[in-house]
Amino acid sequence: MGAINRLYRRGRFFVRRVAMFDRERVMQFARQSAKLSKAPVWWVALDMAYCAVRYETTFENYSEWDFRILKRRERKTYMTDPKSFHLSRRLNDDAQRGIFDDKLQFAARFGDELGREWVDVREIDDAQLEAFVRRHERVISKNPGGVGGNGITMRDTAQIDDIPALRAELLETGQVLVEEVLVQHPEMARLYPGSVNSLRMVTYRDPDDEVHLLAAVLKVGNGGVIDNFSNGGMYTMLGEDGRALHAASDEEGHPFETHPITGVELTGFQVPLYDEILALVDRLARRVPDLPYIGWDIAITPERPVVIEGNHNTGVFQSKPSVSGIRRGLLPRYRAAMRF
Incomplete structure (x- = not known):
């Protein structure tokens, strides 16, 4: 029965994707992915459709995580946006989502951790x-x-x-x-002073009251006043010590070993006050027990880390294989923490 339900869910997701089909945008992702292999664009588009059903990927996910060059066993390790959405709907209490959907409610609830x-x-x-x-x-x-x-x-x-x-x-x-406007830590400003460069820290608080850090992401602005990936920014993943594991990439898949504006090296960049950041997200996660799966946006001031906002339906961040050389996603990490 479980397998049937999964196939039904995947099929329903694919039908919705087809209903919202934007041919030019899909072909843009297909052309971007085709550059990674010798396969023609039409074949890549078919593979994108297959992965949408088999692995619950969006077309953006397929391109962002280089599914074109991944083997089947590697594709199976990736968390995707639809899978994350299903988890959010299952784990987070609908009645409490307004805390994160309304920034004013969030400011009132987490005022002591805002730092502004x-x-x-x-x-x-x-x-x-x-x-x-x-x-x-x-x-x-x-x-x-x-x-x-x-x-x-x-x-x-x-x-x-x-x-x-x-x-x-x-x-x-x-x-x-x-x-x-927050004044950010000098090390974070050195990366790029035009935006507040933040971290996305994805946490899950399990039934035994343990807070798991599922993903730690460094987001950096690039020419704009915000660091969002969808608005020209870039990101790279962090290791357990808060150091950037590899080069950053933007929405178009461009790799950045160093920041194109400031020249600061991104690979190996050490996020300051990282132990304090870990303590902060642990506190934040424990404050909303009815919403155990949250993506926190964290800024770092000269004195301490502070929270910008929380996302009850957090996007997914993972290493891009063609940039990082890492061909394994975070799905096993999510499964181990959430026991599914």
């Missing part, structure tokens, strides 16, 4: 907003329900001279959460 001042524009007047703005050199405004770095604007407060107009704009655009 914030306001809800709907709850203050012009005078209070002006006092907040004048206390900080830069502020960032967010749509509380935004995802993937969307609905975010960075502002230099010296250029803000009309507070009522600013408040009206924030209310109109829905960017009602305004925060001071």
Whole structure:
């Protein structure tokens, strides 16, 4: 029965993917993957469809983790976005998801671990907003329900001279959460000073109250003001000591041994205050017992690590084989921790 249910789930997922089929985007991923082998693009597209059913990959997953060059036994080791989604739906309490879907709820719940001042524009007047703005050199405004770095604007407060107009704009655009911009640790700023370079730490708290770290990721901006992979950023995986295991890669699969703007070497980069980061995510995971599977975005200030946000339906991060030489995914690690 379990095998039948799995096949049904995979088939249903594939049908949904076909229904949302964007031919040009799929062919973009197929062409990108075809560069790794001598196979024609049409054959790669067929293999992408096969992997969508057999391994529950998205077309993005197929390209991001170089499925074209992986053997069957290697493909079977990869966690994928659909598998992660199924786990999130099964493990995390639907009724509690608002804590993470609404950044204002998150700020209220985890305020002592944020390390930054914030306001809800709907709850203050012009005078209070002006006092907040004048206390900080830069502020960032967010749509509380935004995802993937969307609905975010960075502002230099010296250029803000009309507070009522600013408040009206924030209310109109829905960017009602305004925060001071974190000053990051000098080592993190050395990587790339244009964005807050963060970590994605994926945790699972098991029924025995042990917190497992499933993935540790270093995200780095590259020309923009945010470090998100979908907005031009790059990432690399971290080892148990917080050191980058290999070069970083961006959404198009470009490898970066060194940062193209700052020239800082990415391979082997040591994340500062890593023991404190591990302690922080352990504390965070224990604060939401009804949501045991979470991806935490962590920033590092000169004094301590702080939490940016949590993701109850976290994306999946793994080493890219053509960049790292690592041809084994994190599915066995997830299975060992979650006992499935």
